[in-house]
Amino acid sequence: MTPGGKSAPDFSWPAELCESVRRLPDASCVWVALSGGLDSVFLLHLVSRCLGSDRAIAAIHVNHQLQSNAEETERFCRNQCKSLAIPLTVRRVTVEASATEDSTTGGVEEAARRARYDVFESILEPGQLLLMAHHGDDQAETVLFRLLRGSGVAGLAGMPASRALGQGELHRPLLAFRRQQIQDWSQQAGLMWVEDPSNTDLKYDRNFLRHSVMPLLKSRWPSLIKRLGHSASACHDQGELAASLAQIHYASVAGGEGRLRVTQMLGLSLAEQKNLVHWWVTRSGYRYPAVANWQQVLDELLLSAADREPEFRGEGFSLRRFHGWIYLVPDQPGDLPVPQSLAPGHPVQVGAWRFTLSATATPGNTPPPIRISTREGGERIRTRPDGPSKPLKKWLQEQKVPPWERARIPLVFEGQEDCEELVAVGDLWLSGKYCGEAPAAGWRIVVEREFD
Structure with missing residues (x-):
């Protein structure tokens, strides 16, 4: 465990911090995603201090069973919640073994993230919120990481401050604050937290950015976090405009049955076609495929001979053409429905x-x-x-x-x-x-x- 500063029962939580959680929408329950690390412990105490008398609060800890201190961290989270009289739900998950084989590409990180979000979706009920402790430095790292992966405007918008998640909503109330601020406040409040041993392992791309690249960039451009935040905000606005345009095109191209007319699609520019397909796929709940040449994919779907039935496969779905229409087809289980x-x-x-x-x-x-x-x-x-x-x-x-x-x-x-x-x-x-x-x-x- 990492101790903060001296115990400070008279620590005064900054007004802007309390306001960040008090302005959250009404909810039947506010869940805090608690990893046991600095940021999530800070958020837990912030919510307890500023919302404890007004809202029902609970915490969720996902034990990925990957680190040597996983059991210690779980016990720490239980003790933290017990001391604050906050109910804690613990879920243990198993990360697919295949994801660990290529850790240099973030395979294990991505698999753990998916498992974590699956848990979050399973616990959220209508009218409930889940709070995550991502802050401004996390946002800057996300934007830079996605830039290096070749993400488009939607990816460069970074993490949204709020979005739908399962039957509830996910909120990130700390995005306006920097990591150093949170650490300083935590030490002043006398908080304790657990360090994840993998956080210093530079074989993981995000850790490499955090420990090797970001300090160098900050030394050259001290306002880097704010600049990247502004870029993310601008990309978010552009993404909103792109989504609005896609909805306009969808209204004129769709057949009302989850399909797109090929003849109408051909009347759009390549950029408009790509934008529409991106919006359609993500709105349907699927991950937008990373494709090097979307023009080739769209040409095959739209321009192939009439007697062909081209298909492009994504993760959990496929795009198929049949009788002049493009369909988004979810992957089907092998077994047919029982009579x-x-x-x-x-x-x-x-x-x-x-x-x-x-x-x-x-x-x-x-x-x-x-x-x-x-x-x-x-x-x-x-x-x-x-x-x-x-x-x-x-x-x-x-x-x-x-x-x-x-x-x-x-x-x-x-x-x-x-x-x-x-x-x-x-x-x-x-x-x-x-x-x-x-x-x-x-x-x-x-x-x-x-x-x-």
Whole structure:
């Protein structure tokens, strides 16, 4: 443990510090991400001192089980929270072994970060906030680190002061303060903290920047932290403008079903195409791929021959072209959905589709057996009572249903298993027996689908 200065029970917390947490939005609970290091311990005490009488406060410690002092740090966090009467939740995570194989590229750091944020998302409930102790020096290091990685405007905007996280919000109230200020205040307040032994290991890129590069830059440009903060703020503003432009283009290019028209996309410049795709991918919750030549990717998606179905794969998704549209397709699990029964008062969710059954006739009327499943092969569809039936496979092709959806699109069957009738195909078709003002079956099936 690293001690601060002399114990100072009469330490007066600066007004600007208290204001940084008092102006946070109302919340049912304010969580503090507590690592045990200087910054997070300082934030914990700040929140306890300035919000303790007004808000419900809790802390979360994620034990990555990577450092030799991980157990000591966990005990320290428990004792800190006990002394402040703040409830502490501890979650232990296991970082993937493969991430440690290339530590020089930050693999273990990134894997630990992802594990940490997964925990944060899992604990946050609607109306709750999570506070993190990133400060101005962290912001400057982030901007410089991303610059060296070739990030664009969005990356150079640095860490946002607040953003959505899971069902709640993440806030960083200390971004306006420097590391030295926080250390000085911590020593004056007599705080103690735990040093992470990996923080001085220069094989990690961020540590190299912090200990070898930043001091040299600060000696040459003493106002470096403020300058990089201004640059991040300017990039943030540019990012906001780019997002606004992307939304305008999306409104004119999108088909209302989570897809983009190729012909309309071709009317945009390359910069506008890249900006739209960036906004679309990140808005859908995916990491924007680091691609050396986006022009080549977009040319293949937009300009390939009409009979081709080009695809670009990202992390957790792919961009695919089919019949003049670009689709953003989430990666699907290998197993198909399990068949389910549809009954009144028990909606069924199958992927993006939601099915509800409700009575329209005399109360007490019993619905026939209704089953929701996916294609097994050999199904036929009759879209009109007096019309011919045809293979469902052919009908789906005629409806231009993308190939990746055909195996997973939910089918609704009525009747006993040995004598079933197909009455609905996803949100594409629903038999008149179960729709309209007076469904012949006496029951109405409502089909809803969510699009990205």
